[in-house]
Amino acid sequence: MIYTCTLNPAIDYFLQVDHFKAGELNHVKADRKMPGGKGINVSRVLKHLGQTSKCLGFIGGFTGEFIKDKLAEEGIEADFVPVNGDTRINVKLKSDSETEINGVAPQITDEQLNALYAKLEKLTAEDILVLSGSVPATLPVTIYKDMMDHVSASGAKVVVDTSGKAFREIVDAKPFLVKPNHHELGEYFGVTVETFDEVKTYGKKLVEKGIEHVIVSMGGKGAVYIDKDEYLYAPPAKGELKNSVGAGDSLVGGFLSEYAVSGDFRKAFQKGAASGSATAFSVDLCTQEKVEELLPQIKISAL
């Protein structure tokens, strides 16, 4: 089973405003509310691609109810720990440019944290645990490492997609796979990472630290896969950019949908990259149909 854990889920509130002007009254042309948060997006992508998964994390309030209902409607299993406050709302404003305003997480108590740890006891070596997104301020910044410690005896594989301090804390715990984007990779090493050579250099440093598989996503420039033996490049598919929110999660979901079945990294990387592009060219997260349409465009090559 693939478990996704979203410590800080959100309702993604997408707003379309013609020529948004800060400091003035703006009228919304169209809006949309979606269950969000990185792990939840990974689970939704897995579902679209025919794979089951279970969503873990913390959820609360009327916003949490909305997310639980939507996941249930889509047939996605969830086993969240309930919290007292409201799960946050993240504003995704599309106008002449894209602006994101991510909300504040509700408070999480030690008891609730322990309830999450208890759910991890079930994991076995057959399972994959995806730890994705930001860490609520009331949790220790070492939480992802602590969660890895809880599952290490089980042999479950851990995949991490986070940034900032949370990413800094997890690297030394040597997860199975990490997926920073090139900005996050640069932030970790205190440098700017823009070129493919820079991605190779700094991605390899993560492999040398003991992380088996590193995927660095580069938005419209594609993605790079690094392990101890090789560097692979997945180009972006061609299409019209509609929404970049969740493209990285789609890369992770697409990758896992193939890896869980075949264990083939090259094919998984190709499917992940196709899924990232498919989401970038869609209003919602990628569909199986769109991923299959784009797959032939993603020719994996050595870098």
Ligand SMILES: Nc1ncnc2c1ncn2[C@@H]1O[C@H](COP(=O)(O)OP(=O)(O)OP(=O)(O)O)[C@@H](O)[C@H]1O
């Ligand atoms: N404009 C685009 N055109 C084609 N493919 C894209 C585009 N943007 C993203 N992708 C694909 O999706 C992958 C992931 O995108 P990106 O690097 O933006 O992830 P991210 O920064 O983690 O995003 P998020 O946090 O919003 O999920 C890219 O590596 C690429 O394969």
Ligand SMILES: O=P(O)(O)OC[C@@]1(O)O[C@H](CO)[C@@H](O)[C@@H]1O
């Ligand atoms: O604030 P975080 O947890 O880093 O990111 C949360 C978020 O921006 O990431 C997803 C897209 O990747 C969205 O669904 C969600 O709103």
